[in-house]
Amino acid sequence: MTTEVKICGINSAEAMQSTLDAGADYVGLVFFERSPRNVDLAMARTLADMARDRLQVIALVVDADDALLEAIAREVAPHLIQLHGKETPKRANDVRRQFGIPVMKAVSVAGPDDVRGALAYDGFVDRLLFDAKPRADEPGALPGGNGVAFDWEALAAVERDANDLLADCILAGGLTPENVAEAVRLTGVRAVDVSSGVESSPGVKDAERIRRFISAAKTANQTP
Numbered sequence: 001m002t003t004e005v006k007i008c009g010i011n012s013a014e015a016m017q018s019t020l021d022a023g024a025d026y027v028g029l030v031f032f033e034r035s036p037r038n039v040d041l042a043m044a045r046t047l048a049d050m051a052r053d054r055l056q057v058i059a060l061v062v063d064a065d066d067a068l069l070e071a072i073a074r075e076v077a078p079h080l081i082q083l084h085g086k087e088t089p090k091r092a093n094d095v096r097r098q099f100g101i102p103v104m105k106a107v108s109v110a111g112p113d114d115v116r117g118a119l120a121y122d123g124f125v126d127r128l129l130f131d132a133k134p135r136a137d138e139p140g141a142l143p144g145g146n147g148v149a150f151d152w153e154a155l156a157a158v159e160r161d162a163n164d165l166l167a168d169c170i171l172a173g174g175l176t177p178e179n180v181a182e183a184v185r186l187t188g189v190r191a192v193d194v195s196s197g198v199e200s201s202p203g204v205k206d207a208e209r210i211r212r213f214i215s216a217a218k219t220a221n222q223t224p
């Protein structure tokens with residue numbers, strides 16, 4: 001089985017076209033004003049309409065209120081909502097029920113206990129994404145998209161096959177075309193996510209890096 005790839009933080013038609021051409025499985029649209037990848041509803045709708053027949057469109061929010069979620073559901077109609085803030089299991093479950101859209105919870109990881117702790121979301125979310133913890137000492141650090149990796153051993157150390165939510169997790173954080181194959185082999189994940197590792201500068205995607213990332217992820221288990 002080839003690795004699924006999510007390219008996150010697409011904010012232009014050009015970057016979306018590169019992502020589609022390179023064969024991504026998911027694309028993330030960021031709704032977070034402080035992010036260099038933030039999109040407004042009109043741009044998000046344009047991008048989602050380009051992509052929705054070819055891959056899964058994911059709307060990424062951070063502790064969003066119902067008004068924003070309602071607008072995203074109406075205008076963008078994503079396949080999945082990614083909750084990248086401090087949303088509790090109850091809030092995550094409320095979101096998917098209220099808006100009728102599956103949800104993915106992003107969980108920050110520093111060690112194996114964070115991976116096991118994510119099971120608190122079992123039954124309340126449809127998918128998990130494991131990302132690095134944003135550095136508390138870095139002023140202005142975003143909740144995600146910081147290009148920081150966590151120790152992949154934290155994920156490799158946890159038996160995941162017996163639990164669907166853990167088995168289907170997405171690995172994120174500091175992945176690049178250069179390291180993604182090693183990350184896949186070491187952790188055994190079936191899906192990966194990248195944002196800054198395929199950019200030439202914050203918020204500007206690089207078509208060649210997207211292509212190389214997807215190729216490396218999808219052939220990871222075929223190379224020595």
Ligand SMILES: O=C(O)c1ccccc1NCC(=O)[C@H](O)[C@H](O)COP(=O)(O)O
Binds near residue numbers: 131143148173175196
């Ligand atoms: O990407 C952002 O700007 C962002 C802003 C606020 C919350 C989350 C954000 N990104 C979340 C993602 O899913 C990223 O792809 C993930 O954190 C990995 O990012 P990177 O380490 O840059 O590859």
